[in-house]
Amino acid sequence: MGGKWMEISKDQLKKYAGLLEDWIPKGASIAIALRGEYVYYVAGNQDLQLQRGQKVKEGSIAEIVMQTCCRTEGVVEDKILNVPYYGIAYPIDILGETGALVVILPPNYSLVHQTPYRFLTGKQEEEWRPIPIEKIAYMESLQKKTWFYAGKEPYKTNIPLKELQQRLPESFLRIHRSYIVNVSFIDRIIRDFSSNLLVLLQDGTELPVSQTYTADIRNALGF
Numbered sequence: 001m002g003g004k005w006m007e008i009s010k011d012q013l014k015k016y017a018g019l020l021e022d023w024i025p026k027g028a029s030i031a032i033a034l035r036g037e038y039v040y041y042v043a044g045n046q047d048l049q050l051q052r053g054q055k056v057k058e059g060s061i062a063e064i065v066m067q068t069c070c071r072t073e074g075v076v077e078d079k080i081l082n083v084p085y086y087g088i089a090y091p092i093d094i095l096g097e098t099g100a101l102v103v104i105l106p107p108n109y110s111l112v113h114q115t116p117y118r119f120l121t122g123k124q125e126e127e128w129r130p131i132p133i134e135k136i137a138y139m140e141s142l143q144k145k146t147w148f149y150a151g152k153e154p155y156k157t158n159i160p161l162k163e164l165q166q167r168l169p170e171s172f173l174r175i176h177r178s179y180i181v182n183v184s185f186i187d188r189i190i191r192d193f194s195s196n197l198l199v200l201l202q203d204g205t206e207l208p209v210s211q212t213y214t215a216d217i218r219n220a221l222g223f
Helices: 010-020 061-068 109-113 161-166 211-221
Strands: 029-034 037-042 072-078 083-094 097-105 119-124 127-132 138-142 145-150 153-157 172-176 179-182 186-191 197-201 206-208
Touching: 029 061, 029 083, 061 072, 061 083, 061 097, 072 161, 119 145, 138 161, 161 172, 161 179, 172 206, 172 211, 179 206
Parallel strands: none
Antiparallel strands: 029 037, 029 097, 072 083, 083 097, 119 127, 119 153, 138 145, 138 179, 145 153, 172 179, 186 197, 197 206
C-alpha cells in the first residue's frame, strides 16, 4: 500500500470511529480498513488482535463494504483465532477513498438485538422482488450461493444460511447444513431406504434431514 494512509493520524481515524459512538455497545471492538489493510483498531471484549497494516481477508465484511460501498453485517468465523464474532461494517470516505468502519461484537449479538425478517428480497435475472417471509417454503445453500423458494420460484439472496437462521421466525427449522424449511409447508415426514428422515413439502419437494438436526426436528415437532 502507498503512503497515503500514513498521512492520517490516529486522532483523525478516531474521529471516524466516533461517528457511531452514540449506539455502539460498550465493549465493542472498532476497526477501520482502507486500501486493503487495517489502519486503525481499538480492542474491546471481542478482541480479534488486529494490527495496523494487517491485510484485509478476502471475502471479509470489510472487503465487501469497500467493494460494494454498502453496509453489511453477519456472524463471521475468524480462521486465525478460531473465534466467531458478529460484525457490522459501514462504508466511509477517507481522503476521497472508500474505507470500511467495522464494529466487532459477540456472536450472539444479532439474536438479542435484531427482530425477525418480515420479508426477503430475492433476485431473478435482473429483477429484485421482496417476498413476505410466510410465503417462503424453504431455503437452500447451493454452490456457495443462497436461494429461497416461494411458489416453486427460485430467488437468490446474498445472505448466508447461517445469518438467515438467526433472524427467521420460529416456524422455520434448520434440517440440514444446506436447508432451512418453513414448517407451514411440510406435508409429511418419512424415512428413506437408509432410515434417514425426509421432509416432503406440499408441492412435492423432498428435502433430506441430516443426523445433526434429527433430534432438533423431533423436539420441535414433537414426534
